[in-house]
Amino acid sequence: MNQFLAAPSRAFQWSSAVASSRAARRVPRGAVPPVIVLVVGAIIVLNYGLLYTGSVFVLSACYAIVTAGMAVQIGFSQQIAFSQSVFFGVGAYGVAMLNTHLHMSVLLSGVIMVVAAALVALLLGSVVTRASGLALAVATLMLPLIAVGYVSGTGFLGGPVGAPLSGTLWPGSGSTTLVALGGGLIVVVLLAAVMFMASRILSSDIGLELFVLGVDERTAAALGVRTPRRKLELFVLGCVCAALGGVVYAGTQQFVPETVIDPTAELALLIMLFIGGRRSVFGAVVGALVIQYLQGASNWVSVNILIVEGLLLTVVLLVDPEGLSGIVQTGIAWLRRKSGPAAADGELAAGAAWEARDDLAGLSLSSMLADSLPAENAAAGPAGLGGATLLEVRSVFKEYGGLSVLHDVSLALPDRGLFALCGPNGAGKSTLLNVIGGSVAPSSGEVILSGTDITRRPPHERFYQGISRTFQAVHLIKGRTVLDNVAVACLASHTASIVTRIGRSRLDAARAKAARTLADLGMAHLADREVSSLTLEMQRMVELARALASSPRLLLLDEPASGLSEEQRQRLAALLVTLAERTCVLLVEHDLALVAQVSERIFVLSGGHLVFDGGPADFRSSPVVNSLLVGS
């Protein structure tokens, strides 16, 4: 929970971005930055295309195509893969080779190389994206190292000298002016296209998936994000953008030096991304421009470029970790506040209203029960206890190394009711919850949901089969609003490919569903708040709202009451009892009084063994429970 002690950051920017995008519906989503780049780029190429300014612009546009892809993959989704320079090399060397040896035009060979890069990335990505976090970074760091060894060793690609090519990006022959300006324009158009694609993906429902994936892969999977597929798609997207950048580089520079693929090139691209602003596509493009122009700014700068880049990166990141685009955003927000004090007052007043209602007093349980729970679930069986068996855990064992955490645990739960799982610390409660939720695979045994064996199914599939869970520590997505946090559980994008979101986004539908869930819980007034500005109780409520938003059949709650006051616990207990009339709730809890008060059946784990299974009356009188949990 201590991650929430440090309060960030861009809550109001997110919500105001949403508001402004709704207000300006006439402009297509994500179209503004690419159009700016297209217009400004065309003007620069046509006016200065033959001068130094123009040629630097075209070169930086080649790199900007790569960094725009990196903003999606590395900045926004935090999948750090050091594969860009290698795929840049694949594009550049591929075009040089096809052009020189097979006399293909640059455009044709460029198309071939981009397709080839996509296929190679798919193959390579299906292996390397099995790794996460730093493991992914280190595994892909080998790629430029291997590539450098290969290129400098083989004479075919020109070795350390490099590979020249005679073809140009502009098809057909013409005057040198036409070739230079035409080639530059093609680069600008491609850059605008890549930016358009990237911004549309990021602003879509899948963009929200990617954001969650970047913050916390395990939570993303528990909320139904198909993490393996998304990671592979991101890797391929990054590689294709890099290859495209390499293609236009070769086509406009007519020479591919060995330095394009070495790790230094990778680092240079990362510097561009982080100076510009890692989460912003526009920022990534600006970063590429800044670095390229800096190098030619003056003789002193170009000689001492390492000092300048090092200082610049340090200062920019210290001022704002989101780079230049973060600084500009903060500046705009500041200007808005300065110019419109009335609006700021309104915002403050609204904030005060939120504070006043920052508790659960306004919960309207009846309306929630009427609307938010699925009709098919309500009609699934006769009312009362002991309906059809929903979940069966059959003799589950779990060992870590030689340590036995779960030993022959079996239990069965009906499709409604409130059940509790108790036990001392280290008894295996959370592990059992993880086995049911799918984030931990049992060593042996089976997990059956409605007669279907789901033991080997990944967490995101279980989510779609109706298992929803919360974690022991609050796992909300910092930097996003309450509405977006709940909307993550309402996304219908699990089978969709990332590419489809260049077309239509379904984020508004998910947000509408999330808004309904929040309204049902009496939390509508919190929708636009950034989650880390909430009290712990409200954060737990937001998590519960998120878990309920998908209309689950089985709700797994890991210590939902921890850290709450007695009064807050009672409110939560009342809510859970109401919920349990329509759905199956399995609760891990330390508060024995609360457990005995609300649950109809209690399981006690000790040292991985299920030592008690019975109703609250037996639970109170059981000697096993007393000696184990009460300690007398």
Add this chain to the structure above:
Amino acid sequence: MKFGNLIIAGIVTGSIYAVFAVCVSVWYRVSNILNLAVGDFAMVGALGVDNLYRVKGLPLPVAVITTLVVVAAFAYLYDQVVLRLAQDGRRPIEGIVVTFFFTFALSFFIDGVAKVLFGTDVHAAPTLWGGSSLTLASLNFPRAGLLVLACAIIIGGAFWVYIRFTLGGKALEASGENAVGARIVGIDTRQYRRLIFVGTALIAAVFGIVESPITGFTYLSGATISLTGFLAAAYGGFRKPGRALVAGLFIGVLEALLGGYVSAQYGDTVLYAILAAAILAWPRALGFESAVSG
């Protein structure tokens, strides 16, 4: 005796990797920052001593001490200015930005300054223990290599004693296990971040001085050294200095054997492919899972 000599060469290179890997992982434990500039301190050590001794004509001990003082002062200043602003402020910077990019920027900065001060040619600190290789039963022991090995053992041993047997070492362990918890029981984790940062910068500089006669350094050599240290630390799960040490030795020996038996030219390429495959095959066993979640 090719095998034996390859093993000796491998252990010498491996001990260099191991020392840098230990430096990276010990500091990562206390600061959550991967020091990608550790190799640049080594480069400054070697080229600084060379510059003061050979160009400026200072006596060797004076050159060595001056260089080490400058390195320590710079590291201290960097911690006081940049890291304090980044980590100790009201809004500490979290995640990959601080894990990678501050020391990455530092590395660029140091390289740039070194280029101005030392030029772009290959140089090395003077050999501290000159003479031909020692030979024993047809095994060759190059003196520079033995010196590197001796330094590695002394520094590694001192580290081990410090962590294992002193109160400071225990506090260091605690800050690594749980920084918030350590702060609650009264350990100043910032002080350890500074201590270890300056300490590892000094160790790196010393190693640069003893290692450079074997390989020779340019102002850009730091990146390669950091990289090998980073890789070996990675295979120790980033947080486990002991495993990082073993991983460093192992990578050094494997590199020498691949270079000797597989291909002198593509040995490194094969090595990197093996290392990549190892991570993908056993991420948990290599300690990556804990590094990621921790």
